[in-house]
Amino acid sequence: MKKKEKGESLSFTLIELLVVIAIIAILIAMLLPALKAAKDKAKEVLCMSNIKQLCYASCLYAGDNSGWLPVAGGAYPWRSLYLIEYVYPGNPNNWYGKNAGIFLCPLFDRWDVNKVYHSGYGWNFYYLGHWAPDHVNLLTVKIPVETIELGDATDWYTxxxxxxxxxxxxxxxxxxxxxxxxxSKGINFGWVDGHASWMSQKSIMQGVNGNLDYYYKVSK
Structure with missing residues (x-):
């Protein structure tokens, strides 16, 4: 910036202004990814909290039903409605609108309020029951701490x-x-024992000792 004579105002040249603008643009470009990462991390933590609460609701359901876990579908459209009374006591209609709350993964972008299975969370239906006759009892789950109950579902379908x-x-x-x-290239899971945790997609797909479905199976 050029120094002006006494009595004259200081001013920026066009080049100096362009340099300042360029520096600001660079700083913004550097900060945006970090801000997005921080925002996504916060949503990941919120998602984990949601799943933890759903696991707790499932435990309450099992406690009221002689140890039987809810299933993916059946008498109710999807497992969410088995748990709704335990999440919002006395007001099952709270599923609708913005009150979907803990049933919705914060990073799931295909949410449809009219379809309870459009929430981002999926049920381990193959091993823990698809329809009402397939209910699984907690007593039959050999290692609850290593058995997935629910978690982040896929973002698309065929x-x-x-x-x-x-x-x-x-x-x-x-x-x-x-x-x-x-x-973070992984999945938030809720486990039959009631805890929630993150696993990388690679780890869950590999299973344990060649047993691909180890974390899903009731009997290990």
């Missing part, structure tokens, strides 16, 4: 949008991804 309400096991032949990977 056969029908109902596929968004399930998580598929690694051995499944379905063309859709078994699980979502919205959170």
């Amino acid at each position: 056969t029908g949008d109902w596929q968004l309400g399930f998580i598929y096991s690694p051995s499944s032949t379905t063309p859709v991804p078994p699980v979502g990977n919205r959170h």
Whole structure:
């Protein structure tokens, strides 16, 4: 910036202004990815909290039903409605509108308020029950702490949008991804014992000792 004679105002040249603008643009470009990462991380934490609460609701449901866990569908359209009374006591209509709350993954962008399975979370339907007759009792789950109950479902489907309400096991032949990977290339899971945790997509797809469905199976 040029120094002006006494009595004259200081002013920027066009080049100096362009330099300042360029520096600001560079700083913004550097900060935006960090801000997005921080925002996504916050949503990941919120998602984990949601799943933890859904696991707790499932435990309450099992406690009221002689140890039987809810299933993916059946008498109710999807497992969410088995749990709604435990999440919003006395007001099952709270599923609708913005009150969907803990049933919605914050990073799931295909949410449809008219379809309870469009929430981003899926049920381990193959091993923990698809329809009402398939109910699984807690006593039959050999290692609850290592058995997935629910978690981040896939973001897309092939056969029908109902596929968004399930998580598929690694051995499944379905063309859709078994699980979502919205959170740091991994999945938030809720386990039968009631805890919630994150796993990388690679780890969940590998299973344990060649057993691809290890984390899904009731009997290990």
